[in-house]
Amino acid sequence: MNSRQRFQETMRGGAPDRLPCLEEGLRDEVLERWREQGLAENADLERMFHYDRREWVPVNLDLLPALKKWPTSRRGLKALRRRLDPDTPGRFPEDWAARVKAWRKRKHILDLRLHSGFFLSMGVHDWTRFLEAVFLVSDAPALVREILEMRAELAARMAERVLDEVEVDCASFSEPIGGNDRPLLSPRLYEEVVLPTYRPVLDVLRRRGVETIMMVTYANARALVPGMVRAGFNCLWACEVEPTAMDYRALRRQFGRDLRLIGGIDLDALLAGKAAIRREFKLKVRPLMAQGGYVPLADGRIRPNVPFRNYVYYRRLLEASARENLAPGRGPGLQRPL
DSSP states (O other), rough: OHHHHHHHHHHOOOOOOOOOOOOOOHHHHHHHHHHHHTTTTTOOOHHHSSSOOOEEEOOOOOOSSSSSOOOSSSGGGHHHHHOOTTTTTTOTTTTHHHHHHHHHTOOOOOEEEEEHHHHHHHHHHHHHHHHHHHHHHHHHHHHHHHHHHHHHHHHHHHHHHHHHHHOOEEEEEOOOOOOSSSSSSSSHHHHIIIIHHHHHHHHHHTTTOOEEEEEEEEOOOOHHHHHHHHOOOOOEEESSSSTTTHHHHHHHHHHGGEEEEEEEEHHHHHHOOOHHHHHHHIIIIHHHHHHHEEEESSSSSSTTSSSSHHHHHHHHHHHHHHTOOOOOTTTOOOOSSS
16 A cells, blocks of 8 residues: 555544654754764665655635734724735745646645635734734624634635545644644634534535534643534544643544544653653553554654653654554454564
8 A cells, every 4th residue: 555545544444554753843952963973964864764654735724914913803804805815926846837737646645725724824923913812702703703704715715626636635723723732722612613613514515525623722622522522523634732631542532534644652651761752652542543543642742851862762663553454343462562
């Protein structure tokens, strides 16, 4: 199987030749630290490890041009709408036709990113706008819904155009809405104000046959997950979270295999060393692999304080587990640690 087929089969809960081995990307500062620890200057990590390639469709869903000040009343909505015109030049890259032609022959995973979540859609890039957005969602929920509906209208139109030309393997929304101990919006507000505005985009994806609709969350968004599932998201990728807050085993017990999962390996285990990494695989990764519909991966991008030797051990164990091709119901079978 190629990477694309492997991802599709895993998300369908089937039996791929092995599980996908993903990587979110290693920052330059991480590689610099690892070179101090013995990584060769010209080392090719893609030759050292198996990485299933994943690419994003480069559509521009930003305001064009940007707003100097975001609206806090209906008076600013007209200017906002003008900046969300799907026909504005720059929504697609200049080499779009060549990309589409290449994608039709691809063997890798293609992800259509369509939404950046509540706060970024409300223009939150600093503390002042954060406070404005929080007060608006409480005091003027109808205004907030209208802003979010404009963003969703653009996303839906762009999704239609992309899917007219290319078949994607998944579509993803990002929701950086979690705090350390709870979401920054209550489940009631999220389900009454935010989630309904995503419906036009989700309708397009379902109508056009996109099988995997992913929500990427950050920090503790656990209380919002039931609403996300009811809205139609069937895959969760929880990042940068304290592991007990978004425990994948508890999520699988609650939602079953209908909710596919990506990630779930506590990044702190990579700091702690081999024993902690083995424990993560034994207690969490192996049971989820046996159930299917799961892609194991660290729950955030690798940080510079992760020792290179620990990363090597983690990737080797990840790849050994992925090769076992655990079809649902077969149970874990790794007999000895690496």
